[in-house]
Amino acid sequence: MSKHGPRARVPITIGGCFALAAALSTGWWAAATEPDPNQHANTSACCALGGRAAALIQTAAQSTPHSTAKPTAHPAAQSDNNALRPSAPTGMIWIPAAEFFIGSVDGDPLARPDESPAHRVRIDGFWIDQTEVTNAQFAEFVAATGYKTIAERPVDWEELRKQVPEGTPKPEEALLQPGSLVFVPPDRPVDLKDASQWWAWTIGANWRHPEGPGSSIEGKDDHPVVHVAFVDAAAYAAWAGKRLPTEAEWEFAARGGLDRKRNVWGDAPIDPTRCNTWQGRFPAVNTKQDGFARTAPVKSFPPNGYGLHDMAGNVWEWCADLYRPDAYARRLIELDTAAAEHGAPRVAVNPTGPTRSYDPRNPHSPESRVQRGGSFLCCDSYCASYRPSARMGAPPDTGMQHLGFRCVMTAEQWEAHQRQTKP
Secondary structure, eight states, X not given: OBTTBOEEEOOSOSTTSOOOHHHHHXXXXXXXXXXXXXXXXXXXXXXXXXXXXXXHHHHHHOSOOOOOOOOOOOOOOOOHHHHTSSOOOTTEEEEOOEEEEESOOTTOTTOOGGGOSOEEEEEOOEEEESSOOBHHHHXXXXXXXXXXXXXXXXXXXXXXXXXXXXXXXXXXXGGGSSEEEEXXXXXXXXXXXXXXXXXXXXXXXXXXXXXXXXXXXXXXXXXXXXXXXXXXXXXXXXXXXXXXXXXXXXXXXXXXXXXTOSBTTBXXXXXXXXXXXXXXXXXXXXXXXXXXXXXXXXXXXXXXXXXXXXXXXXXXXXXXXXXXXXXXXXXXXXXXXXXHHXXXXXXXXXXXXXXXXXXXXXXXXXXXXXXXXXXXXXXXXXXXXXXXXXXXXXXXXXXXXXXXXXXXXXHHHHHHXXXXXXX
């Protein structure tokens, strides 16, 4: 038993339901290739375990569940974009309308198949939160509305069973109590193809208790809120008069005006001064050269060219789009068809993602939503998802210890808000 409450290790593959690490090694939607041992060993298992359905069902199959000085903050960059606007929403930065390449950069050895093919996208201008939504901001929302996150509610088996193979037995009621997925580093080197070695379904883990009962967010008002599912993030955004960003909006904002660069700061390799990621031997040894073992206070690292913080690392961020690993390939087919038939330019305008999702890691889940930005668990020896083109997906009911969000607002939303609040 951990001081943070009961935990259970969660193997990835569940009766053939969730083929995560194995699928990544053999290729989800492209021709099978043998992974290069000198490259990142696994492309997502540190970040997308398969959702809480995977965690709960496998936990039910286990016989014995078990438990288990900061750097100075950099000042926020002053955005020239905001200076051009007559007024600005508090804590938000204006991102101008633009056209750019979305997707991985040619020759990037850390890129994954779902980041390509790169293609041109045109987006309208929008406002975006300068930082990830913090514990203090989320607490204000909860105090005003009484909202309970998915991780704070008992698990609804009727909803959960939609994500698992037909005939999967219902777990015992004791396992259907409120909880979430917590990172628990092993005390020895482990097989990097088995993310169950460092993820544990933990009863009582939620945004207030990020490592389970006994942990708290006291003194962490300025840390990003975590253990928020997609539906929780969407609820907050609606309350705040905002919405979640599209993938295209998020990636353009993350690039900070640098088109066709591997990282949000350019092509220079990552180092501990850039962002909150993993240093050392993942997942057992984190040397914490960046000063943090888990989340860092927002604004702890330099902003990008638009004045946005933590667009790389710290916590993953939900986006509005449905996830498909072949989303870009399908989009290019549509663009090529429109160009051939109507002479339309080969540019996607304000894309909002596919109309149906599919994630080979969660083949039974009716829905999977995009996540961007990577987290404190990212490292080049494993997933390298701190890059602006890196994509991830998870069922919308899934919260994790390294998963948060930020919001956007259209110019029209901000103008409407000003009219409503004008005396």
